[in-house]
Amino acid sequence: xxxxxxxxxxxxxxxxxxxxxxxxxxxxxxxxxxxxxxxxxxxxxxxxxxxxxxxxxxxxxxxxxxxxxxxxxxxxxxxxxxxxxxxxxxxxxxxxxxxxxxxxxxxxxxxxxxxxxxxxxxxxxxxxxxxxxxxxxxxxxxxxxxxxxxxxxxxxxxxxxxxxxxxxxxxxxxxxxxxxxxxxxxxxxxxxxxxxxxxxxxxxxxxxxxxxxxxxxxxxxxxxxxxxxxxxxxxxxxxxxxxxxxxxxxxxxxxxxxxx
Amino acid sequence: xxxxxxxxxxxxxxxxxxxxxxxxxxxxxxxxxxxxxxxxxxxxxxxxxxxxxxxxxxxxxxxxxxxxxxxxxxxxxxxxxxxxxxxxxxxxxxxxxxxxxxxxxxxxxxxxxxxxxxxxxxxxxxxxxxxxxxxxxxxxxxxxxxxxxxxxxxxxxxxxxxxxxxxxxxxxxxxxxxxxxxxxxxxxxxxxxxxxxxxxxxxxxxxxxxxxxxxxxxxxxxxxxxxxxxxxxxxxxxxxxxxxxxxxxxxxxxxxxxxxxxxxxxxxxxxxxxxxxxxxxxxxxxxxxxxxxxxxxxxxxxxxxxxxxxxxxxxxxxxxxxxxxxxxxxxxxxxxxxxxxxxxxxxxxxxxxxxxxxxxxxxxxxxxxxxxxxxxxxxxxxxxxxxxxxxxxxxxxxxxxxxxxxxxxxxxxxxxxxxxxxxxxxxxxxxxxxxxxxxxxxxxxxxxxxxxxxxxxxxxxxxxxxxx
Numbered sequence: 001x002x003x004x005x006x007x008x009x010x011x012x013x014x015x016x017x018x019x020x021x022x023x024x025x026x027x028x029x030x031x032x033x034x035x036x037x038x039x040x041x042x043x044x045x046x047x048x049x050x051x052x053x054x055x056x057x058x059x060x061x062x063x064x065x066x067x068x069x070x071x072x073x074x075x076x077x078x079x080x081x082x083x084x085x086x087x088x089x090x091x092x093x094x095x096x097x098x099x100x101x102x103x104x105x106x107x108x109x110x111x112x113x114x115x116x117x118x119x120x121x122x123x124x125x126x127x128x129x130x131x132x133x134x135x136x137x138x139x140x141x142x143x144x145x146x147x148x149x150x151x152x153x154x155x156x157x158x159x160x161x162x163x164x165x166x167x168x169x170x171x172x173x174x175x176x177x178x179x180x181x182x183x184x185x186x187x188x189x190x191x192x193x194x195x196x197x198x199x200x201x202x203x204x205x206x207x208x209x210x211x212x213x214x215x216x217x218x219x220x221x222x223x224x225x226x227x228x229x230x231x232x233x234x235x236x237x238x239x240x241x242x243x244x245x246x247x248x249x250x251x252x253x254x255x256x257x258x259x260x
Numbered sequence: 261x262x263x264x265x266x267x268x269x270x271x272x273x274x275x276x277x278x279x280x281x282x283x284x285x286x287x288x289x290x291x292x293x294x295x296x297x298x299x300x301x302x303x304x305x306x307x308x309x310x311x312x313x314x315x316x317x318x319x320x321x322x323x324x325x326x327x328x329x330x331x332x333x334x335x336x337x338x339x340x341x342x343x344x345x346x347x348x349x350x351x352x353x354x355x356x357x358x359x360x361x362x363x364x365x366x367x368x369x370x371x372x373x374x375x376x377x378x379x380x381x382x383x384x385x386x387x388x389x390x391x392x393x394x395x396x397x398x399x400x401x402x403x404x405x406x407x408x409x410x411x412x413x414x415x416x417x418x419x420x421x422x423x424x425x426x427x428x429x430x431x432x433x434x435x436x437x438x439x440x441x442x443x444x445x446x447x448x449x450x451x452x453x454x455x456x457x458x459x460x461x462x463x464x465x466x467x468x469x470x471x472x473x474x475x476x477x478x479x480x481x482x483x484x485x486x487x488x489x490x491x492x493x494x495x496x497x498x499x500x501x502x503x504x505x506x507x508x509x510x511x512x513x514x515x516x517x518x519x520x521x522x523x524x525x526x527x528x529x530x531x532x533x534x535x536x537x538x539x540x541x542x543x544x545x546x547x548x549x550x551x552x553x554x555x556x557x558x559x560x561x562x563x564x565x566x567x568x569x570x571x572x573x574x575x576x577x578x579x580x581x582x583x584x585x586x587x588x589x590x591x592x593x594x595x596x597x598x599x600x601x602x603x604x605x606x607x608x609x610x611x612x613x614x615x616x617x618x619x620x621x622x623x624x625x626x627x628x629x630x631x632x633x634x635x636x637x638x639x640x641x642x643x644x645x646x647x648x649x650x651x652x653x654x655x656x657x658x659x660x661x662x663x664x665x666x667x668x669x670x671x672x673x674x675x676x677x678x679x680x681x682x683x684x685x686x687x688x689x690x691x692x693x694x695x696x697x698x699x700x701x702x703x704x705x706x707x708x709x710x711x712x713x714x715x716x717x718x719x720x721x722x723x724x725x726x727x728x
Contacts, residue, residue, distance in 0.1 A: 075616040093611050096600070096607060104600075104612070113596075141607075
């Protein structure tokens with residue numbers, strides 16, 4: 001592996017009203033690598049990732065991009081650093097159209113400072129054509145679109161702005177088998193372009209199919225990290241459920257201590 | 261008709277009837293058509309009813325509602341509420357509410373009046389040229405400040421806007437009472453009064469009314485041509501040419517028709533006579549006849565009425581201000597980042613935050629804008645009344661919210677248009693003014709206005725369900 005990871009989150013902690021949602025967690029990601037993030041509901045994986053995307057502010061710890069420490073205090077900071085996120089909820093403004101969502105917060109403007117809707121729509125048509133060639137409903141608010149179409153809009157928004165790091169939180173939860181396969185193809189394509197991807201998923205098969213490494217979290221702590229080729233489903237389930245770290249994985253602070 | 265088939269985006273649509281095809285081709289909001297139809301229906305009903313109850317005063321259908329005089333007054337009376345409604349739309353779109361606009365109007369109007377009557381007039385001399393400018397700037401600044409304060413409490417102290425502005429509703433009228441010492445503060449500065457629409461100096465006359473209307477028509481046509489050019493440039497689906505022409509024609513006819521109506525309303529004979537005397541204009545023979553509409557006025561001279569030729573008041577200042585505000589607010593809401601963020605934050609506040617939008621600051625800005633518009637309405641209301649009292653804006657908050665909601669603004673947030681809200685304000689005012697014409701008791705008027713609000717929202721719900 002490369003000596004300097006694309007991104008490294010070191011000793012990250014955050015607490016909500018006394019509950020330590022993330023407790024001294026460290027993860028890293030290399031260019032062109034997919035890292036699966038696994039754990040129960042409430043294990044802290046979404047929270048950890050929201051710190052990276054700027055949605056939450058960490059209480060302690062540091063974030064490094066290509067070895068340099070960076071400050072991420074809000075979603076704008078994260079985006080400026082090339083960190084894009086596809087949220088589990090998609091985070092779309094339901095009442096406006098695809099172009100408005102794609103460019104939300106980064107609108108194209110005319111020389112007079114007004115919104116350049118035609119240019120935004122034209123660009124949106126291009127991106128959406130690549131992701132979902134059948135998509136035609138550019139004038140309608142996204143609430144009228146199907147689950148798969150909405151997902152395409154959210155993905156288009158994340159990849160359109162030259163992301164270096166992509167966070168995908170349950171990207172296939174709302175999709176049918178065919179659309180899930182499409183997302184899988186897309187991940188492989190983005191990986192080939194050298195983009196680093198954090199993939200959060202409940203679906204072990206997805207993670208084993210797509211991820212190079214996996215990180216398991218439990219109660220806000222990292223149980224362990226392993227290459228997907230070094231572990232099997234049962235061992236990973238053991239990590240998720242019991243916090244038991246198999247010999248082929250690197251144990252983290254959350255691993256069950258065999259001596260205890 | 262078959263040659264239009266190819267231009268429709270969805271081939272299935274061509275199977276529909278001519279009305280649906282027309283709506284699809286022109287992309288007119290069907291809800292707006294419903295509102296305009298309801299408005300025209302109400303107008304006709306009042307004209308017929310007033311004709312039956314009170315006799316014919318020259319109305320189109322034999323009553324006194326559809327007369328230039330009444331429609332001119334209707335526009336003037338709607339201006340103040342319509343202006344505030346445009347701001348309320350954005351507040352409601354952002355899932356907030358502002359209950360304090362009525363009290364705020366009273367407060368800033370009283371403050372402006374106290375400034376003019378007790379401070380500026382004694383210091384600078386009554387009628388000094390700077391009084392109206394200082395008063396207007398002070399009123400607008402104070403309104404903006406109070407609005408921003410409401411927004412700050414809502415966004416940063418995280419008190420629900422309902423509570424913040426309910427407190428404001430009670431407290432601001434108290435402040436207004438103290439400022440006015442419970443008295444009516446009057447009279448307003450001579451130039452300030454021009455913005456009220458009650459004196460000849462605030463009527464622009466037929467020439468400027470026609471000029472502005474023709475400019476408006478030109479803008480409509482240019483906008484449609486420009487839109488078409490943009491669509492061609494980016495190879496988007498085009499509207500059929502006949503639809504574009506129809507839209508331009510409908511827009512122009514509306515604008516010119518409105519101009520014709522306001523120009524058909526002559527100066528009241530008494531005012532015309534006084535104006536002629538003050539300005540040493542020789543009154544032509546027959547002009548003293550006060551019985552009918554014998555005296556007609558151009559903007560600067562008395563003219564003899566000639567058969568088939570009429571000179572009138574044209575638009576009054578409040579209506580022009582309301583038009584301008586309507587255009588600016590539509591531009592803000594649809595063409596700027598600010599408007600885009602307001603709608604996005606109303607549709608999904610969390611998504612807006614995750615997209616990097618500072619929704620707290622946005623909330624402050626929206627409430628400050630509301631406060632500014634309350635200032636504009638306060639100027640018009642106090643100039644119109646030539647006085648300010650702590651009761652000037654009483655119940656205005658309810659009319660403003662009702663107008664926005666009747667105009668299609670959803671209290672769930674994210675949905676609402678400026679033009680819809682202005683139409684809603686016009687509808688509320690039409691109902692009130694019509695019942696006034698019929699001499700219905702105030703208690704009965706309240707019952708009708710309340711019922712109309714509830715029924716309008718109910719119809720809107722049915723419409724939305726069926727459209728989806």
